[in-house]
Amino acid sequence: SAVISQKPSRDICQRGTSLTIQCQVDSQVTMMFWYRQQPGQSLTLIATANQGSEATYESGFVIDKFPISRPNLTFSTLTVSNMSPEDSSIYLCSVAALRMEAQYFGPGTRLTVT
Amino acid sequence: AQTVTQSQPEMSVQEAETVTLSCTYDTSESDYYLFWYKQPPSRQMILVIRQEAYKQQNATENRFSVNFQKAAKSFSLKISDSQLGDAAMYFCAYRSAEVGSGGSNYKLTFGKGTLLTVNP
Known part of the structure; x- marks a missing residue:
């Protein structure tokens, strides 16, 4: 597994x-993903972020x-x-490796938007 | 496209009893992975158990086990000796086993979730 942190909470x-x-992960990973979870709902994939290429959006x-950056194998950002x-939703990043x-x-x- | 269905929006169980959460899915692929994730009120998604479609044997992780019926496209989760800490939203998820370009096939498709309450 991997230890993943997100800011802000x-x-x-x-x-x-x-x-x-x-989104920061403690080891190099191949893929990073960004999901949105609207209130009381399941998770929906926003995009897949790969290093060195543009994100793939759903x-x-x-x-x-939702611009996304992936400057290296341990870090990614999502801008709303x-x-x-x-x-207003919960935004989650996830990671996977080959x-x-x-x-x-x-x-x-x-995130709460007023 | 793959779909995942959880037909039980809510379930409850007495502490120390056993409960089974249902999940069905639809796919035309022959090889894939299935997962159960748990999301407590802290909102952290925690991997509970995984199953590879080509493995006949049902996966087990301590008190958690699955009943995987590939022909029926069914993947239920059994929680034995339920504990108060098991109370959470449980999501069933599907992932293709094929490696697509850009990691697109690594994405997870989730069901709508089952809210499990554990009564003391």
């Missing part, structure tokens, strides 16, 4: 602003709204841009 933001969430998510109350069957999750960032 929670935040309350104003409508129209942006927030960048950081249907319904776009780079302008031009926020609206509908963006020959690693499971994904391991960070503690999540609880």
